[in-house]
Amino acid sequence: MKFSAQEEYGLRCLIRIGKYFKVEKSLTIPEISVYEGISQHNVGKILRILRMGGFLESERGQSGGYTLSAPPDKIKIIDVLFVLGGRLYDDSFCQSHTGMNDICTNTTECSVRSLWKIIQDAVDNVLVNLTLQDLLGTEDNLFSLFDVAPGSNSSN
Amino acid sequence: MKFSAQEEYGLRCLIRIGKYFKVEKSLTIPEISVYEGISQHNVGKILRILRMGGFLESERGQSGGYTLSAPPDKIKIIDVLFVLGGRLYDDSFCQSHTGMNDICTNTTECSVRSLWKIIQDAVDNVLVNLTLQDLLGTEDNLFSLFDVAPGSNSSN
DNA sequence: TTGAATCTTGATAAAAAAGTCAAGATTAAA
DNA sequence: TTTAATCTTGACTTTTTTATCAAGATTCAA
Incomplete structure (x- = not known):
């Protein structure tokens, strides 16, 4: 009975983004990569799963990034x-x-x-x-x- | 968070052997293989782990097989x-x-x-x-x- | 003593999970 | 309009787990 790497890293990324919810700041893949010490490619893959699960919203472009799709308590x-x-x-x-x-x-x-x-x-x-x-x-x-x-x- | 195949099959093999404890019958790899629908090679590998963990004892030879190393309640x-x-x-x-x-x-x-x-x-x-x-x-x-x-x- | 049935072990093959890569699409600012 | 920064996607590689294989060692019974 084990936790998967995806559960560990996914939850950490979500928490990291959640910490910026109340200041309405979005986080980019490179930022999360640095904060959590996970490669950018891997962060991208994990965030895609969370986005498709409905927990994150993303914005493309120069000032893009990821934000929670709902308040943390929801x-x-x-x-x-x-x-x-x-x-x-x-x-x-x-x-x-x-x-x-x-x-x-x-x-x-x-x-x-x-x-x-x-x-x-x-x-x-x-x-x-x-x-x-x-x-x-x-x-x-x-x-x-x-x-x-x-x-x-x-x-x- | 998942159970591994080894946990599933190992527990099933142990239960199977445990059912024969009170009649003092040992079970062979081929018997367990048939009962549980797991290949003989795989049963052998799993039982080795359980034996090295101290839960099973094995006897070689023509009338060999596996038995619990302690009563089920222990x-x-x-x-x-x-x-x-x-x-x-x-x-x-x-x-x-x-x-x-x-x-x-x-x-x-x-x-x-x-x-x-x-x-x-x-x-x-x-x-x-x-x-x-x-x-x-x-x-x-x-x-x-x-x-x-x-x-x-x-x-x- | 011989042979058949069994367990034992290390090596190999297959499958699944994890992580990486490259090319593309979108957006905002200069 | 151009450029740079960003997200998006599918394919690929690597690693780990799972399962298989083959050769050997042990035991019992005839």
């Missing part, structure tokens, strides 16, 4: 992550993990599928009310939303 | 998923997503990192007490552990 992180990386579990998952068979051998009764759904629910519960606005504050503010001690990292 | 799913697919977030994650730079541009203050940690915590809370034993029952039994209605699938 952009739901769960939607952004879906566009950037798909869902953890959906009904097509079993169909793409059938091994050599046409249909999964566990179709009618599958503990693994149930586990994936349960994990998906847990993740959804975290994300359901989270907006881009919540990610524009400090790290501590975000942790406090979820009652997590900033220093605690259960991976250690 | 095998923690969180450990199994770690061996099969790593962790969602760990401290090396930022180091591998630095773009073109040597270190991530957001080292000191990073909302994305915080979000990943929060999601990781949510997943850990689901998994922390779950054992292989819980996956050997029916799907409904598993759902009831987490108060999820079997029909409900938030991905729809």
Whole structure:
């Protein structure tokens, strides 16, 4: 279970653009490239995905650039992550993990599928009310939303 | 954010072997291959990972095969998923997503990192007490552990 | 002791994801 | 009108993950 590079970089670009929303400044691909340390080509590719997902608007030309298509508190992180990386579990998952068979051998009764759904629910519960606005504050503010001690990292 | 094929297939193989634990029967690679619809070569590779992770024991020779190395209620799913697919977030994650730079541009203050940690915590809370034993029952039994209605699938 | 069935391992091939590139379209300012 | 700065798109290359293969080692039973 991993986050994709596209989710990581996409979210970072969106946050970066979001920080300039209230001063009504648009950001260009070269600017974002420098800020985030991602190549211009890659930034362009990622922003295209976000634009087609409806989160960004772009303007061409000499004074062009990217802006949010809605205020940060109207952009739901769960939607952004879906566009950037798909869902953890959906009904097509079993169909793409059938091994050599046409249909999964566990179709009618599958503990693994149930586990994936349960994990998906847990993740959804975290994300359901989270907006881009919540990610524009400090790290501590975000942790406090979820009652997590900033220093605690259960991976250690 | 996706599950890897290795996590899916590995867990299915482990469950399959676990179902035979109480009758003390070992399963061979060809048997598991047929049951799960995964090629023998792939089963062999996946079982090697599970064996090296300490969850399985193998016996060679004409009457060989694989058995659990501990009772199902002693095998923690969180450990199994770690061996099969790593962790969602760990401290090396930022180091591998630095773009073109040597270190991530957001080292000191990073909302994305915080979000990943929060999601990781949510997943850990689901998994922390779950054992292989819980996956050997029916799907409904598993759902009831987490108060999820079997029909409900938030991905729809 | 021989042979069949099994697991073991490292190398290879195929598929998917990530990242790069080049040519083009659009816009605003000089 | 010209020029420079910008976004846009599809194709390509590289890297990572997944799956396959072939040769070998081990064990049991006849």
